[in-house]
Amino acid sequence: MTTSGNDVTVESVVRGxxxxxxxxxxxxxxxxxxxxxxxxxxxxxxxxxxxxxxxLSRADVHGVVTFYHDFRxxxxxxxxxxxxxxxxxxxxxxxxLVSYARESGLPLGETAADGSVTVEQVFCLGxxxxxxxxxxxxxxxxxxxPARLGSxxxxxxxx
Amino acid sequence: MNNPAHSTATxxxxxxxxxxxxxxxxxxxxxxxxxxxxxxALDVVRNGSRGMLWLEPLVEVVTPEGRVGYGPVAPEDVDxxxxxxxxxxxxxPLRLGVVDELPWLARQNRVxxxxxxxxxxxxxxxYEAHGGLAGLRAALELAPADVVAEVTASGLRGRGGAGFPAxxxxxxxxxxxxxxxxxxxxxxxxDSGTFADRMVMEGDPFMLIEGMTIAAHAVGAxxxxxxxxxxxxxxxxxxxxxxxxxxxxxxxxxxxxGSGLHFDLHVRVGAGAYICxxxxxxxxxxxxxxxxxxxxxxxxxxxxxxxxxxxxxNVLTLATVPxxxxxxxxxxxxxxxxxxxxxxxFQLGGNIARGGIVETAFGITLRELVEDYGGGTHSGRPxxxxxxxxxxxxxxxxxxxxxxxxxxxxAAAGAMVGHGGVVVxxxxxxxxxxxxxxxxxxxxxxxxKCTPCRVGAVRGVxxxxxxxxxxxxDENLALLEDLCDLMTEGSLCAMGxxxxxxxxxxxxxFPDDFLGGRRLLDIQPVRATGPKTEGTA
Ligand SMILES: Cc1cc2nc3c(=O)[nH]c(=O)nc-3n(C[C@H](O)[C@H](O)[C@H](O)COP(=O)(O)O)c2cc1C
Ligand code: SF4
Ligand code: FES
Numbered sequence: 001m002t003t004s005g006n007d008v009t010v011e012s013v014v015r016g017x018x019x020x021x022x023x024x025x026x027x028x029x030x031x032x033x034x035x036x037x038x039x040x041x042x043x044x045x046x047x048x049x050x051x052x053x054x055x056l057s058r059a060d061v062h063g064v065v066t067f068y069h070d071f072r073x074x075x076x077x078x079x080x081x082x083x084x085x086x087x088x089x090x091x092x093x094x095x096x097l098v099s100y101a102r103e104s105g106l107p108l109g110e111t112a113a114d115g116s117v118t119v120e121q122v123f124c125l126g127x128x129x130x131x132x133x134x135x136x137x138x139x140x141x142x143x144x145x146p147a148r149l150g151s152x153x154x155x156x157x158x159x
Numbered sequence: 160m161n162n163p164a165h166s167t168a169t170x171x172x173x174x175x176x177x178x179x180x181x182x183x184x185x186x187x188x189x190x191x192x193x194x195x196x197x198x199x200a201l202d203v204v205r206n207g208s209r210g211m212l213w214l215e216p217l218v219e220v221v222t223p224e225g226r227v228g229y230g231p232v233a234p235e236d237v238d239x240x241x242x243x244x245x246x247x248x249x250x251x252p253l254r255l256g257v258v259d260e261l262p263w264l265a266r267q268n269r270v271x272x273x274x275x276x277x278x279x280x281x282x283x284x285x286y287e288a289h290g291g292l293a294g295l296r297a298a299l300e301l302a303p304a305d306v307v308a309e310v311t312a313s314g315l316r317g318r319g320g321a322g323f324p325a326x327x328x329x330x331x332x333x334x335x336x337x338x339x340x341x342x343x344x345x346x347x348x349x350d351s352g353t354f355a356d357r358m359v360m361e362g363d364p365f366m367l368i369e370g371m372t373i374a375a376h377a378v379g380a381x382x383x384x385x386x387x388x389x390x391x392x393x394x395x396x397x398x399x400x401x402x403x404x405x406x407x408x409x410x411x412x413x414x415x416x417g418s419g420l421h422f423d424l425h426v427r428v429g430a431g432a433y434i435c436x437x438x439x440x441x442x443x444x445x446x447x448x449x450x451x452x453x454x455x456x457x458x459x460x461x462x463x464x465x466x467x468x469x470x471x472x473n474v475l476t477l478a479t480v481p482x483x484x485x486x487x488x489x490x491x492x493x494x495x496x497x498x499x500x501x502x503x504x505f506q507l508g509g510n511i512a513r514g515g516i517v518e519t520a521f522g523i524t525l526r527e528l529v530e531d532y533g534g535g536t537h538s539g540r541p542x543x544x545x546x547x548x549x550x551x552x553x554x555x556x557x558x559x560x561x562x563x564x565x566x567x568x569x570a571a572a573g574a575m576v577g578h579g580g581v582v583v584x585x586x587x588x589x590x591x592x593x594x595x596x597x598x599x600x601x602x603x604x605x606x607x608k609c610t611p612c613r614v615g616a617v618r619g620v621x622x623x624x625x626x627x628x629x630x631x632x633d634e635n636l637a638l639l640e641d642l643c644d645l646m647t648e649g650s651l652c653a654m655g656x657x658x659x660x661x662x663x664x665x666x667x668x669f670p671d672d673f674l675g676g677r678r679l680l681d682i683q684p685v686r687a688t689g690p691k692t693e694g695t696a
Contacts, residue, residue: 024425025445025446025465026445026446026447026448026465027447028447028448029427029428029429029430029444029445029447030427030428032430033389033428033430054447060448063449064447064448064449067432067449067450068429068430068431068432068450069430069431069432070389070429070430070431071430086351086352086550087351087352087509087546087550087582087593087596088351088352088508088509088582089351090593090596091509091510091582091583091584091585091588092509092510092537092538122390122431123349123351123433123550123600123604124349124350124351124352124353124390125390126176126177126348126353126354126357126390126391127176127177127180127354128351128352128353128354128506128508128509128514128580128582129177129212129213129354129506129507129508129511129514129515130177130180130181130212130213130215130514131508131509133180135390138392140176140177140179140180140393141180142177142180142181143180143181
């Protein structure tokens with residue numbers, strides 16, 4: 001997940017990704033996921049390359065990148081911690097987790113100054129019977145109270 | 160204390176992500192370490208979850224008596240469990256008894272979920288040994304129109320929310336003459352309080368593949384797409400592996416089971432947009448576009464993915480098809496009430512003591528679900544409300560809990576069954592805040608195509624804020640009513656059209672919360688410390 005501002009690298013990554021998805025119908029979403037997996041985000045420089053490779057207008061590609069919550073225009077922290085704020089987790093005090101994160105200096109949507117972690121909100125992780133739920137680096141945690149969130153955040157900061 | 164005289168014991172530890180979220184991997188690891196040390200002879204099988212999620216991690220041991228369960232097991236319990244003789248099903252404070260006989264499970268009617276939690280999800284042998292492929296084999300013996308007739312006769316309605324009869328949708332696709340047709344499975348499951356689709360994909364993925372293959376045969380489709388939300392990485396990985404295994408076994412690809420049916424299936428991952436659960440928006444997303452809603456007609460059955468005739472069904476709908484074909488339409492149709500036939504997979508979540516999957520015939524009441532199965536709140540405080548049917552569903556007060564769970568009865572009461580999710584709240588909930596959240600969610604997740612939804616939801620948040628602040632309360636209440644009417648009448652899809660449902664139900668049943676008459680209880684939820692309630696219902 002290294003990021004490079006280097007145009008040549010972005011371009012070659014994007015062309016490589018597109019080549020791998022060439023045979024798929026309507027491949028833009030899988031391509032964007034793959035670009036983000038390799039670069040950590042979808043940089044602005046990727047847009048014209050994608051447009052050219054997939055025979056779309058730049059506006060079309062830009063429109064798709066900005067429509068979906070998953071695609072980032074800027075790199076996130078080395079790890080992303082997502083707190084579920086949907087109803088079932090609300091019913092179990094999800095907002096206390098959000099307050100805890102904010103009081104720890106990590107308001108939603110912002111990345112820690114040292115680039116270690118970004119805290120975000122998410123609407124439902126499919127763990128609604130064992131909430132409040134939190135996801136960190138693709139791993140799901142259930143029954144998370146402020147103390148457990150603290151250790152999840154610490155774990156990501158130290159790693 | 161070890162079991163040298165015994166052959167190797169089989170121990171099940173779920174690999175379902177809910178079970179993993181509370182430590183199932185660590186428990187499995189502790190068991191494997193004990194085996195590796197040579198202290199105990201055991202094999203760990205990672206099954207799906209039985210859906211008794213408050214008991215997770217639920218460990219099961221195969222004994223002559225049946226599968227004996229222990230739970231919830233923490234990794235540090237493993238040594239004492241093994242020492243007590245868990246591998247022989249011996250007694251221990253965490254022992255629950257024979258899992259199939261636990262009242263909570265035994266009282267259910269598991270049809271779609273019959274194998275979930277029982278088998279190893281990725282074992283093709285397990286799948287066939289437990290009745291897998293019987294539906295597909297039966298379907299391949301029939302002409303497509305007869306498969307469609309069977310599904311129609313079963314009364315199976317779409318489980319994704321709207322409840323449209325599956326057979327009728329399939330018939331439309333079958334009657335289109337196109338060469339290329341698609342089957343698309345909607346696995347976006349964005350509703351809070353719903354997780355049954357995820358559990359099927361993680362716990363019995365071949366069943367969904369089998370259902371989609373039957374649909375392909377029934378309508379003449381050659382390609383299928385499974386659109387899974389990105390919030391479900393475990394489901395994505397499991398489905399991808401299952402599809403690979405199915406191809407190796409000739410259950411997908413060319414000449415499926417030697418029948419001449421060609422059908423292949425692809426997984427596509429969403430990108431964090433709730434609206435992509437709406438079927439036309441999902442199709443746009445599959446085509447690589449912004450997930451904006453298409454006006455209907457044309458319906459997807461006639462002009463769907465890339466303009467071709469397309470079956471779009473929910474995970475549970477497609478996963479139920481194999482059993483309908485295997486056991487016959489009548490067996491399925493006999494369950495249920497009125498026009499709600501078969502079983503529904505209810506999902507109990509939120510502030511509930513015993514959350515999880517309750518699969519039972521339609522007609523059970525909300526009270527039975529929340530009180531008998533659910534055991535009241537997790538916090539131990541009184542239940543105040545339940546939101547049924549996801550973020551677009553109504554908040555119902557306790558006085559309406561005797562409503563039977565069926566599509567028509569709920570609609571008549573101004574509510575909706577939706578995907579069968581039930582989210583429970585205790586008396587600390589602030590209903591004005593919940594109503595505000597409904598508008599906020601709609602504003603955040605609107606696809607932006609129509610004004611009543613895109614702008615109305617933003618206005619809705621502002622108006623609720625003014626009401627709660629006491630600013631021109633009567634005028635603003637009237638304005639909120641108007642806004643709800645406008646959104647209901649003027650929205651292209653149910654995102655904007657149904658958001659007024661949670662808002663209005665909160666206003667109707669809990670007006671005090673909006674009028675400053677009720678001080679929000681500033682209380683820490685109390686932990687349930689009462690008697691052990693496991694396995695009762
Ligand atoms: C805003 C919105 C979100 C929806 N989300 C889902 C979803 O996550 N999963 C689903 O199966 N259906 C969802 N639906 C319903 C689908 O549009 C569609 O009715 C369904 O996938 C059809 O399958 P079924 O007939 O098997 O239920 C949603 C509908 C709307 C309006
Ligand atoms: S109601 Fe909302 S989500 Fe639905 S089409 Fe209109 S703007 Fe899009
Ligand atoms: S509402 Fe939080 S996991 Fe579903």
